[in-house]
Amino acid sequence: MQASTKDSVPFSPASVRLPFPLSPGPTRNKWQFSDGSSEVELRLQLGDQDVQSPRDILVDANEASLAIRVKRIESHITMLETNHLFDKIKPSETIWYIDDGELVVNLxxxxxxxxxxxxxxxxxxxxxxxxQLLKGTSIYVVGDSTEINQKVARELAIGLGYTPLxxxxxxxxxSKKTIDSWLLAEGYDAVAEAESAVLESLSSHVRAVVATLGGKQGAAGRADKWRHLYAGFTVWLSQTEALDEVSAKEEAHRHIKDGRRAYTTADVVVKLQGWDADxxxxxxxxxxxxxxxxxxxxxxxxxxxxxxxxxxxxxxxPNIKPPGWDPSAEVDVPVTTE
Incomplete structure (x- = not known):
C-alpha cells in the first residue's frame, strides 16, 4: 500500500487482499517482542535448531519486511517471516546476535x-x-452499500473500543419508518437531507465509528453534503473488478483524479474484490x-x-480558515456527482 497526495489532502488507497502477517514460524511462546523507543527487539529461542555458527543464521531485513532462516545442508528452515512489519525500519542499521540460546534481532x-x-x-x-494515532477522532464509513458500511463499521468499532453508530x-x-418507505414517500433528496442533519448532530462526537447510507440515497453520495463528514476520518469502501492490488490502486487514483464522485473526497479508499460478510x-x-x-x-x-x-x-x-470566516461569502463551485 502506498500513500499519495490529492491537493493538500493525503489519500491512501488499500486493497483487502491481506496476507497472513507471520508465516511460517515458531509459536508465539518461542519468541518475544519489545519496543525500546528508537528500536524494537525480537528474541527467538533457537531450541533444537542446532546452530553451529552465527553464519548458519540468515536475517533478511528490508524496509517493511523481515525473514529469519536457519541454514541446513540442502535447505533453509524459516523461523519467522513477515512482509508487513508494523511500521518501516532502517534495514542498514539492523543488528543481530546470539545470546544464551536465543537469536536477538534489533531493528x-x-x-x-x-x-x-x-x-x-x-x-x-x-x-x-x-x-495512539487516531487520538479519539471518529471514523465515518461511506460507499455504495449500506450493508457493507454497517458490517465494516461495526468491526472497526469493536476493535477500537469505539461507539458503533x-x-x-x-x-x-x-422517523418510525423504514428508509425504503421514506424513499417511496418523499424521494432521495429528503432522505439525504435528513441524514445530513443526523451527521451534523454526530460531528462533535469522538471515539465513534459511523456507518452511513450507501449510494444516492445517502448524504455521503452528494458532494455538497460533506461538511460534517470532514469532522472525522472517512473511509470509502469501493467495490472493484480489478484482478490485482496494483490495478485496484490505479483505479482508485483515477477516481480521485477525475473527481466526479462525491466519495473521492474521502480520506482513504479500500477496494473490495467482491463482498462476503464473513x-x-x-x-x-x-x-x-x-x-x-x-x-x-x-x-x-x-x-x-x-x-x-x-x-x-x-x-x-482541508484549508481551515481563521475564526470568523463566513462560508456563505464564498462562491460555490458546482461539483458533478454520480
Missing part, C-alpha cells in the same frame, strides 16, 4: 515516536496501535492499515480534525 525504527504493539501488522496490532438505524428510529474484519483491517499510513504521512491530521470541529465544521476542510 531501528524510521519513526521513533510510533509505539509498536507487535512486530507485524495484524488486526490485533492495528487496533492497539491505531489508538449507524445513520440508517438512527433515521428509522427517529470477511468484514479483513476489510476493517485494510481500513486501519490505510488510516495508519495516512496519519503517519501527516501527524497533525487528528489535531486538525479537532480544530475543524471546534470552529463549527464550516466546510473549509
Amino acid at each position: 531501528k525504527k524510521q519513526d521513533p515516536d510510533l509505539k509498536w504493539p507487535d512486530i507485524a501488522e495484524s488486526w490485533e496490532s492495528l487496533t492497539a496501535g491505531s489508538m 449507524s445513520t440508517i438505524e438512527l433515521l428509522e428510529t427517529i 470477511h468484514a474484519k479483513s476489510v476493517a483491517q485494510a481500513s486501519l492499515s490505510a488510516l495508519k499510513q495516512l496519519i503517519r504521512s501527516d501527524k497533525e491530521l487528528p489535531g486538525k480534525k479537532s480544530l475543524y470541529i471546534r470552529l463549527g465544521c464550516r466546510g473549509d476542510w
Whole structure:
C-alpha cells in the first residue's frame, strides 16, 4: 500500500487482499517482542535448531519486511517471516546476535515516536496501535452499500473500543419508518437531507465509528453534503473488478483524479474484490492499515480534525480558515456527482 497526495489532502488507497502477517514460524511462546523507543527487539529461542555458527543464521531485513532462516545442508528452515512489519525500519542499521540460546534481532525504527504493539501488522496490532494515532477522532464509513458500511463499521468499532453508530438505524428510529418507505414517500433528496442533519448532530462526537447510507440515497453520495463528514476520518469502501492490488490502486487514483464522485473526497479508499460478510474484519483491517499510513504521512491530521470541529465544521476542510470566516461569502463551485 502506498500513500499519495490529492491537493493538500493525503489519500491512501488499500486493497483487502491481506496476507497472513507471520508465516511460517515458531509459536508465539518461542519468541518475544519489545519496543525500546528508537528500536524494537525480537528474541527467538533457537531450541533444537542446532546452530553451529552465527553464519548458519540468515536475517533478511528490508524496509517493511523481515525473514529469519536457519541454514541446513540442502535447505533453509524459516523461523519467522513477515512482509508487513508494523511500521518501516532502517534495514542498514539492523543488528543481530546470539545470546544464551536465543537469536536477538534489533531493528531501528524510521519513526521513533510510533509505539509498536507487535512486530507485524495484524488486526490485533492495528487496533492497539491505531489508538495512539487516531487520538479519539471518529471514523465515518461511506460507499455504495449500506450493508457493507454497517458490517465494516461495526468491526472497526469493536476493535477500537469505539461507539458503533449507524445513520440508517438512527433515521428509522427517529422517523418510525423504514428508509425504503421514506424513499417511496418523499424521494432521495429528503432522505439525504435528513441524514445530513443526523451527521451534523454526530460531528462533535469522538471515539465513534459511523456507518452511513450507501449510494444516492445517502448524504455521503452528494458532494455538497460533506461538511460534517470532514469532522472525522472517512473511509470509502469501493467495490472493484480489478484482478490485482496494483490495478485496484490505479483505479482508485483515477477516481480521485477525475473527481466526479462525491466519495473521492474521502480520506482513504479500500477496494473490495467482491463482498462476503464473513470477511468484514479483513476489510476493517485494510481500513486501519490505510488510516495508519495516512496519519503517519501527516501527524497533525487528528489535531486538525479537532480544530475543524471546534470552529463549527464550516466546510473549509482541508484549508481551515481563521475564526470568523463566513462560508456563505464564498462562491460555490458546482461539483458533478454520480
